[in-house]
Amino acid sequence: MRALHTLALLASSAWLLVSGQTDDVCRIQDRTYSPEAMPAGSHQPYDKLSPAVGGLSTKFYITVVNLTPHRLRLANTHSYQMDAFDFGDVPPGRARQNAVKYRGGLSRDDAGEAYYLVDGADQRFAVRVKSYSGPRPRRVVLDLSGMGLGQREYVFPGGDTAVSLVVAGSRRLGFRASLRHGPGNWMRGLYDVIGDRPVRHLVMPGAHDAGMSKITNKITSIGSRSNTQNQGVSIYDQLRAGARWLDLRVGSMAGLAVGNTGESLDEVIGEINRFTSESPGEIIFLPIRYLVGRYAFPDGGPILWGAAMVGEFFARLRGINNRCLDLDTSTGFQNHRASYLMDQNAGKGCVIPLLSGRLGAGVPRESPGDGIYDIGRMGIDDRWSDQMRADVMAPDQIGTWRSAVRGGAADHGNLVVAQWLVTPDAVAATAYSLQSFAIQPTNPSLYWAGVNGMDPEHWPNVVLVDYLGVQQRDQWAWDSLSAEMYTLAVGMNLYMASENCDVNRRRGPLRSAPKVSRGVPWNGIIFANGTTVDRPPPGIHPGRAAILRSGTVLGNGTVLAASVPNPWL
Incomplete structure (x- = not known):
């Protein structure tokens, strides 16, 4: 049996590996990386850098990156007063730029939600867009409370540009998302994975x-x-x-x-x-x-x-x-x-x-x-x-x-x-x-x-x-930074490189991780201004639509003729 050790990677508290892996060999047939083609994405056009031009944009994107061995499966969507709310599955090792287009001018009623399931892990998360009055009115909420990873509210950094979510880890080892940074010594936390690699x-x-x-x-x-x-x-x-x-x-x-x-x-x-x-x-x-x-x-x-x-x-x-x-x-x-x-x-x-x-x-x-x-x-x-x-x-x-x-x-x-x-x-x-x-x-x-x-x-x-880490212009305080690059690095080393049996001779760490004992998950909320609530009251989910209003478009194309309670809450 391998010696006990800690892996301080996927949570603020350490993860204790408590059993061994008897068949610790990488095999090509175990690869989960998907070559499935993703819809073509869109770079922000040059003219949208101008605040005057970008401020008039009604088109935005929400990118979901999957650095796990599980398919992130789109379960349902609904949108209200949107010309486009185009979300889809994200296969293992791939990324999808999901398109959102508001209908004309700004309205506080604009809203939409996309619900995802993590195949084989019995976990879920939601992506929400919602409009508010006041400055920076169009917000995105990445709600990973269904994975024990909390929630975060973002503002689009400009017209025709994206908010990004990176998900890494696995059901066996636990998941990490880019809503916040993990331990400073992320390399040391991956020592058992990367130590033998050049x-x-x-x-x-x-x-x-x-x-x-x-x-x-x-x-x-x-x-x-x-x-x-x-x-x-x-x-x-x-x-x-x-x-x-x-x-x-x-x-x-x-x-x-x-x-x-x-x-x-x-x-x-x-x-x-x-x-x-x-x-x-x-x-x-x-x-x-x-x-x-x-x-x-x-x-x-x-x-x-x-x-x-x-x-x-x-x-x-x-x-x-x-x-x-x-x-x-x-x-x-x-x-x-x-x-x-x-x-x-x-x-x-x-x-x-x-x-x-x-x-x-x-x-x-x-x-x-x-x-x-x-x-x-x-x-x-x-x-x-x-x-x-x-x-x-x-x-x-x-x-x-x-x-x-x-x-x-x-x-x-x-x-x-x-x-x-x-x-x-x-x-x-x-x-x-x-x-x-x-x-x-x-x-x-x-x-x-x-x-x-x-x-x-x-x-x-x-x-x-x-x-590095800056998601909003001039928002440089530590609590305002976003962890896409940090999570990308962790996910690339744990998942992408580890799927290559010439790089990783052992069984992939996301598939071979033994039983993991984890501390209490963080399920707080980080708001767009950087304010963090570590222990929010139960049931607090910014941007969630309790009632689907008449005119709401469901993911299957159905348009509601009357307002109904949201069945996916």
């Missing part, structure tokens, strides 16, 4: 330009919050939100520059140390680019660092706790097993700076004895699409990771970084903001286009995004 077989969220979570104006610049800030929360909160690849740009400053400054290096180091002290056992990669002085004038050329500047920089990096000294460099870091890195520093894990800069000849590029490494120690495929529109960027990124087979004789040998972000020009970024580009057309498209471009043999290792 780093190139992991999936991790990444934060693009991670240090630009605020604008500090340390240089004279034309860069502003609108066109330069890439993240809404600090390095500490990015890590709590699941990021394990922090894209950092470090440089010394002199004179006029294009761009702006964000967090200082000392702030970044302090926040990393705070996180690792609270959540030990993780692998955190710090690819650090530039390592050069900024232009003295726009045409003045770079200011190359000499040995003294590099020495000062290394001294600062030595302030990072849980650096991994003298790692084995005889193989690329992407080929190290996750357990090798997670077990470093007496099980406290690894923080690995990877340096990439324009250093002059004879200037040190790494210091392995200090746990500081040249980025060449890791085989990385890092494609930047350099496109302003998500509908152009998305197929380019998907094509990149689909060219990299996972497992078997053709196994791709490098780490694949998906840069799931767009690059608006200065005029568009200033007019609409990088934040709006991220949370309206770009990040929501990951959860239908991106997920449906993945399967057990094809997926990226790092998904690099702007404004």
Whole structure:
């Protein structure tokens, strides 16, 4: 029998595995991933970024991502004063962008509900849309109280864009949904699943330009919050939100520059140390680019660092706790097993700076004895699409990771970084903001286009995004963040990669998990303004329609001629 251990993954309390699995072998015939085609989705059109244009939109989407071995089966729908309320089944491993279109102008009577059953798990959830008076009137409620996962109210981030729900886990292991974040050390919680895998077989969220979570104006610049800030929360909160690849740009400053400054290096180091002290056992990669002085004038050329500047920089990096000294460099870091890195520093894990800069000849590029490494120690495929529109960027990124087979004789040998972000020009970024580009057309498209471009043999290792965790513009408080990326990473490692028998030699953890003893489930409510009620009174379900009004359209096309009590409550 396997030793008892805890898996602090799918709930705030630990999950205790209390029995063993005698036939612990992955078999292709046990695969549950479905190749079933999903209806074509829609990227937010460029013109809807304008608040004036987007504010007039009556079309929205609710994306449901299924990273479980169970079919999410649509049981029933009803809608009132909607021109479209198009929901459907979501097979295992797939995502469906469900369309909602309001009938003309805003009415407080607009409403609709979709009811889902989790096949083979005797659990259910509901998706509701409802209109209210006042600002931000159109709301979505994801009600997973029927799965013990609570409820959350969202506002659509813009016209013609989506609210997303990611569901991971299984009946045997328990479920997790993207309504809120789980434990900070999610990798440690997956140790028994991912420990034997090389780093190139992991999936991790990444934060693009991670240090630009605020604008500090340390240089004279034309860069502003609108066109330069890439993240809404600090390095500490990015890590709590699941990021394990922090894209950092470090440089010394002199004179006029294009761009702006964000967090200082000392702030970044302090926040990393705070996180690792609270959540030990993780692998955190710090690819650090530039390592050069900024232009003295726009045409003045770079200011190359000499040995003294590099020495000062290394001294600062030595302030990072849980650096991994003298790692084995005889193989690329992407080929190290996750357990090798997670077990470093007496099980406290690894923080690995990877340096990439324009250093002059004879200037040190790494210091392995200090746990500081040249980025060449890791085989990385890092494609930047350099496109302003998500509908152009998305197929380019998907094509990149689909060219990299996972497992078997053709196994791709490098780490694949998906840069799931767009690059608006200065005029568009200033007019609409990088934040709006991220949370309206770009990040929501990951959860239908991106997920449906993945399967057990094809997926990226790092998904690099702007404004990680941010669902509503300027709503950056921790309780206002949403956990789609966190849950996607957990689900991809537990489910998608584990369905590949060349990656996961053992029986899939979602199918082989022994009997699980769990603590009391969280069944609270998170409202659109971030207010959280941990223990709501029984029967509180925002947006629920107790009475189906005359004119309500049922999922089978029936139109009610008279008002009736809702039979699906």
